Amino acid sequence: MKKNIAIIMGGYSSEYEISIKSGNVVYKYLDRKKYNPYRIIVQKEKWFYPNNEGQEFPVDKSDFSVALNGEKIQFDCVFNAVHGTPGEDGLLQAYFELLNIPQTSCSQYQAALTFNKRDLLSVLKPYNILCATSYYINKGDAIDEDAIVEKVGLPCFVKANRAGSSYGISKVYKKEELNAAIDNAFTEDDEIIIETFLDGTEVSVGVITYNNEVTVLPITEIVSENDFFDFEAKYLGKSQEITPARISKEQHESVAKLAKFIYEVLGLTGYSRSEFIFVDSEPYLLEVNTTPGLTEESILPKQAKAAGISLEALFGSAIEEAMR
Incomplete structure (x- = not known):
């Protein structure tokens, strides 16, 4: 019997439109025979199911079901394509765990942990994983520019923590x-992380x-046409994403091993995509994404695709x- 699969998309963050695109690609490629x-x-x-005529059918949040033409549709599994909150920070994971509905991303704690850059780096610190020097600010804190520069140097990156x-x-x-960069980061989150600029080759490792x-996918090298791998570089064609990455065999082995170790030591499931920068041939961790883009x-x-896995097979797996 075919399984009913809910592909959740959208969310509450600035990544809403990107999530919609990811979800529609999953919808396009899922095997209709299964x-x-x-x-x-x-x-x-609101949460709703849109039919092909543009009608919206509300989701009953008490059991995550939808009433269609007098029939109650319940779901065997949820494919999570929500980037940002509430799909990548653990909120929806906890909801589906309470309802006992399988979902494709990692569990609640792992999602919350990896979405919080500060907490992730703190948990990984005992494992001697290299990362940039960082400085933390919360909304309402006094801004000590001299202390920031003394700790992280210039140039540096100012980021929303979540x-x-x-x-x-x-x-x-x-x-x-x-100050302007901090104000910009506060438009996305009330916590900020400021990091030392790392000069080197950036790579993305899918696990x-x-x-x-647990499978490490072919590694991608990121070459941004802009000053860094910003929104334009990611989504508006202002970068080269070269797979396989133009790195040495030793670099490939070290970063693949490290990405797999992080996946396993954190107890991740589903997809992850970890970002690293090589400095003097050593991989420094930037972040871990557990609901990466799926367009x-x-x-x-x-x-x-470079590993010979079709989108139909990737999404079906x-x-x-999740249901195993």
Whole structure:
């Protein structure tokens, strides 16, 4: 019997439109011989299923069901394509765990941990994983520009602590630019992380559970046409994403091993995409994404393609792993 699959997309963050694109690609490629896919739009005001005629059918949040033509549709599994809150920070994971509905991303704690850059780095610190020197600010704190520059140096990156797709991020060259960059980051989150600029080759490493085995996908090298891998570089074609990455065999082995170690030591499931910068041939961790982009132009699907995994197989495997 075919399984009913809810593909959740949208969300409450600036990544809403990107999530819609990811969800629609999953909807397009899911095997109709195995699954009945339903697009579910998640918005702050409402959750609903849109049919092909543009009608909206509300989701009953008490059991995550939808009433269609007098029939109550319940779901065997949820494919999570919500970037940012509430799909990447653990809120929806906890909701589905309470309802005992399998979902394709990692569990609640792991999602909350990886979405919080500060907490992630703190948990990984005992494992001697290299990362940039950082400085933390919360909304309402006094801004000590001299202390920031003394600790992280210039240039540096000012980032929202809990945001994705390079929203709320600035590269700062002068002390006088810090306040504007901090204000920009506060538009996305009330916590900020300021990091030392790392000069080196940036790579993205996809790690997934595929056919019940933790698998490291071919590595992608990021070459931005802009000053860094910002929103334009990620989504508006202002970068080269080269798979496989032009790195040495030793670099490839070290960063692949490290990305897999992080996946396993954190107890991740589903998809992850970790970002690193090589400095003097040593990989420094930038962040871990547990709901990465899934459009045909996104990094992880391209890595899967390079590994000989079709989008149909990639998405189907995520569902089977969730329901296993």
